[in-house]
Amino acid sequence: MHIPIPKSSGLEDKLLWKHSTSGEYRVNKAYSLIQQDGLSAMGHHRDLPHWVWKLLWKIDLPYKILSFICKILHRTLPMFEILNKRGVRNTNLCTLCNEEEESIDHLFLHSPFARAVWHGSNLEVRTSELVHSSVDYWLSASIMHNINRGQDRMFFLQSLCTILWMIWNHRHKVLHQGKLPNPMEVILTAQSLVCRYQEAFQNKQSQHPRPNHSPRMFISPGWQVIIKGAAWRNRKTKRSGWAYEVKATDGSVLLKAGESNGRKSAYQSTQEALIEAICKTKELGFSKMLILCNSKMLTQVCSKRRRPAWHEQTFISDLDQLNLQGVSVSFLFVPKEIIADVLYMAHITTVFPVHFCRFGLT
Template sequence: MRDLEAFNQAMLAKQGWRILSDESSFMARVLKGKYFPNTSFLETKVAPHESFTWKSILQARDVLKRGVKRVIGDGLNTRVWQDPWINNVSNGGVLIPKDEAGSSISWVRELIKDGNQSAYYATIHAKKEEGVSSSGSSSEGMWKKVWKSCTPPKVRHFVWRALHNTLPVGEALMRRGMECDPTCERCGEGKEDVGHLLLTCPMSKRIWYASPLRLKIEDDYRGSFKGWVDCLLGQIKDQEWWEAFWALCWSIWLGRNEWIFDKRRRDDLWRIDKAVGLVMEYQRAMEAEKIQPGSMKNGPRKWNAPPRGSLKLNTDVAMGKDGKVGLGAMLRDCEGDVLAALCEPWQGACEVDTGEALAVKQGIKVAMEAGFRQFEVETDSLRICQALRKRKKELSPLGVVMQDIGT
């Protein structure tokens, strides 16, 4: 039999949820005007003269407090130490008391550095205002050279990050607030940004000149890596040349990491051979796959291509037993050529459906940043498909992500 007391508490808590979730409703406005005009529903206290119905709703409020979390927008009205705003924590609050933390921060807004939470959307808006689009002819040609190159996905993803200036080099880490020396550890001469790492560092310049591409980087070059690539696009059209170029960039990056983390330095010719060999090995594997179609009879489900002239974005999430979450997305054309891709860990635990929604959100973001605006989205989560079609507002972690997708 049902526990009648628990059932009654649940029904009363449902009325409390209506007040909390729809403050503009007639019932919520009447009750607020009468019982808590100067505070919130979760914080108001019971007074002796109030009605039995209102006292009952407040008594069931503890049921809501066990699960509700504040949705963080600009953080102006959310208190760090008092409000429930952290996911995957039992009470939703900060576990360390304020006096023990020794922090003077009071509002979540103070934790959002320079409003960076919505920096992506602000950038997109600014570009629209200026009449500039990332899908311009120059950028579009650049992304085609990257995503249509016959190189491993890890190389393409690395190049995409390099062109967007998001590699974790010394200058970027310092800009993000980490205490580190931005000087290049390989040469000790300049500040390590993406341009220095891949172009102007003496060790990188030696590799470029000794490679089959015979590129000579001028000593006084001060431009960005993306600007340099943009200039080369107007001069070199050969796809195989670009495949070797991207692989050499990847090889330089690996050499940098080997030196920083393992203090191991390889010969320039070894690194060049490794880059060229990587491309050739990948191309042979792709050719073998074409020669033996359908060899994976019991393998993954066949991918259905979009109509000619259309694009399709496939997304998925991986949930590890240790609580780790991985997001993946791939944008392809009707021929199956990869135009953009995403593979990244997600910090923090979440439910499976929320993870699927995050994969869709991040996949759409990557595709749009790569210059693509029209494409269909395919996911293996029925709940996400239904939510995308209905566009119904839902006050839950999943609902917040779906709302982000809709905007």
């Protein structure tokens, strides 16, 4: 692990735990890491992309239904098959058909009750094509293929998840209340709920409209120079490097520099590039600087919209010391196209080892 070293003496050495943003040991975080290791060893959802879980929460449904869908993807619902493996003795037969062993795939996809529900729904789901599929992989594939394809696709996902939810609720009513299985009741109730959920989320969006992200004009409050800084990590060489460019407000280039940075992360290299650029610019006699950076996290920390994590405290400490010396720095997040030339210079430093070099000035 590469630990950032401050250029000033205002930060004391201390022990840090890399798994938390504050650097302090957290019992709940350690327990979460142990659980993740255990699930990986058991092979649960090992083939599901990690971003499926992020896409799931974009579906316009109540959290109780989305949490239920998470349990399906994790295969952790208390089915008879799972309960028997855990030592809780129950009948193995499916509650809704009394023909085969109840499993998560059988209940939601392969049972006669589930096939009747999907056939009667307006989703055109053909369970005959899913004989060899598991419900978690089928569900994750549906989320990946439909999440960002308009309102029709959102309606499909809402209906799909709500029908799964209603099958589970109907199973409980049959098991605990002695109700007779009725696929049509599940279909009609799910359709009614989807209409209510759509209306509720549309009203919520109308009451809380999204802010307008139109471009804003920034008026310079006396900036003397503009600094563009960036870092690059080369996947082939597994090395990182940084570069920066200092321009006067009239557009003339004052300084260009870059350096290879070993195997450090691109985020840490960006911090080193900006501190080095600020120090060199200060030596040229400038004290008011505007930093253009494509790192949103770093911009948030420097603008005090977020508390710095332990690996950012060295950078903040150096900035505080420079501020005490009369240096005023403002940060602005920009897309990578704005600093493309600096990114290219940083890329060069990852291909050829460069200690420190000033590139040709125009």
